[in-house]
Amino acid sequence: MRSDKYVLSCECNCTSQENTFWLINQSDDSSVVLVDASQILTPAEFEKNKAGVSDIFGLVPYCSISSESQGELVRLRKIPSAPQPYCYVVDDSGMPNSCDTADCKTKKELVQRLELSIKTEALIEFKNATARLYLDEKHFRGFPKRSFVERYIKLNGYSKSDQQLYNDIAYYWQQAGFNEDSIWLLEKVISNSPERAVAYLNLADAYWGRDEKRIALGHYKKYSELMELSGKKQKIPKRVKERSEELESVSANAAPSALKVSPSLPAAMVAAIELENHMSAQELRLIPNGSVSWKGSVVGAVAYEDSKGSCSIYTYQGGVLGEVFSNVPCKFKGPPKLKSDRKAALPDVVYELEVFLPNRGAMVNHIVALYFDAEKNAFCSSSELADWYLSKGKNMMPDLQDGTCEVGAG
Template structure:
């Protein structure tokens, strides 16, 4: 089976260490790829396990990399949405386009910088597979990296891959609270960037999260904030869908009515907007916060 790794995942960075700290997920604000801290080593001797989670796709990348000049490393790509899918990829290195932009002259290796065989042209928010090959005879470097645009992978059904699937299942459960927070943080970073936010997951991510963990009260602040960013970016239907879930599980969550009213107003449904502005105003008055009601609420609730 051929597997095009470029369009499957987002950017890759970071290294993993042991699971014990207060924060098990550390995410890069540029790539939206997160390091996951995992206690157990799932690699062979002399290899370093690196566990990563891609906010954009929900995929996990389990890698075993040699901290040496080795040309071959092993990667397991595990679907976060459906743990049944595990793909095994062997290649020299998988890096982010951000890594390539930061290291324009080559890839740092244990003995120094390994240059690119030719000039590398990168596309934002894509994963890039690099293959280490012998350099041309007139080069001062013995090896160089070239972009491998057709990385082979295979669907795994072995006990080895089964163990990777089970590991990801445990990881997903242990970091469920952090994944929602990091998704919210990434949404906050990107919602004003129309190009990048267009392809960034929105409702599809939250639907999967709610399906797995339910719409709990403890998460309502995050859901409300996410919906606000969606509405500000023009994704009003998605914002309304999520805010309706928040309101249905907590009918007195005041700010949700303001946000859903703004979403209805933005999409041109002034009747529904007015009703929700009125509900928001009533709740604010009943809690003694009438002086904090925005002027637009008073204007639009009269329609």
């Protein structure tokens, strides 16, 4: 579980005590390595288990006390010694190359079949191992987290029957300070089960841990609403009320300078875009300083690493992703501009682009404009507002009744 490896053992020669091991590395596309291996044992364990140990590893004598960590897999080399006919030293020459023989491929297929047959048991054990280790900072740092769950979902798909396990795992991650991993997993839980109250609580705690308190507030509100609807208001933790009151005491009509331009998008928003477009983060190109946020609501620009030159603008609020604009091909002229031409409480967010118009057969100037709706606590897009900024004469104020807002929790 720690190393994301499987070990298959074959006792090929009992007389010489030479065993063959296959290491199947699941995190490396199921690569197979053929090695001789043994488990590190302390001198006390060696004395206690002279007759052998009850696992797949044979007990072997070391030439000298090993400094290797307990529980690690090491490659050993046998050399002559006295009074023993031989002893073992740790071979530091490195792991051999991957094996691609028919026999090794068979071992890989065996592990893959095994994983499918015990998939639920594997996730339960991963959750239990996470629960045992999350308070141990030293050991938990190197313990697999998102990488394990990503591969598990890739192999087995997402099942609602596993959502309690996912929620517990994300809780332990958040408690250990791995807030980004926790947010990524909780967003998946909520997208598949939007009425799961405890997921909103854990998600809010994770955002609070990242000091993104306005986003946390939206999720605390959603959690409280769901708990009240289910008649469990008395079970709402005290911190939810205290943190919500702390943030709500801040004036909603803060100065325009409070709009925050960020160099990148929040991790949860990137994950939602990945899910929406069935692509990885490596296929997205975030526009530098292309994100604007206020009170937990975010608007951001992305381009796609494809030959078509596609680009999009999204809003993200309360766990809900909304696509404001998408075109092929298109090109951002730069980061968004904050414009106060309307003298509103908060400036408008204006993206300037070049887009291709088929009827003209050429790239033309285009504007996407958004305003912040304080009542809905969300960025809203308006074609009327965009036309107003694009036009030369601004004699009449724009009508924002065409505004479109994707509103999530809060």
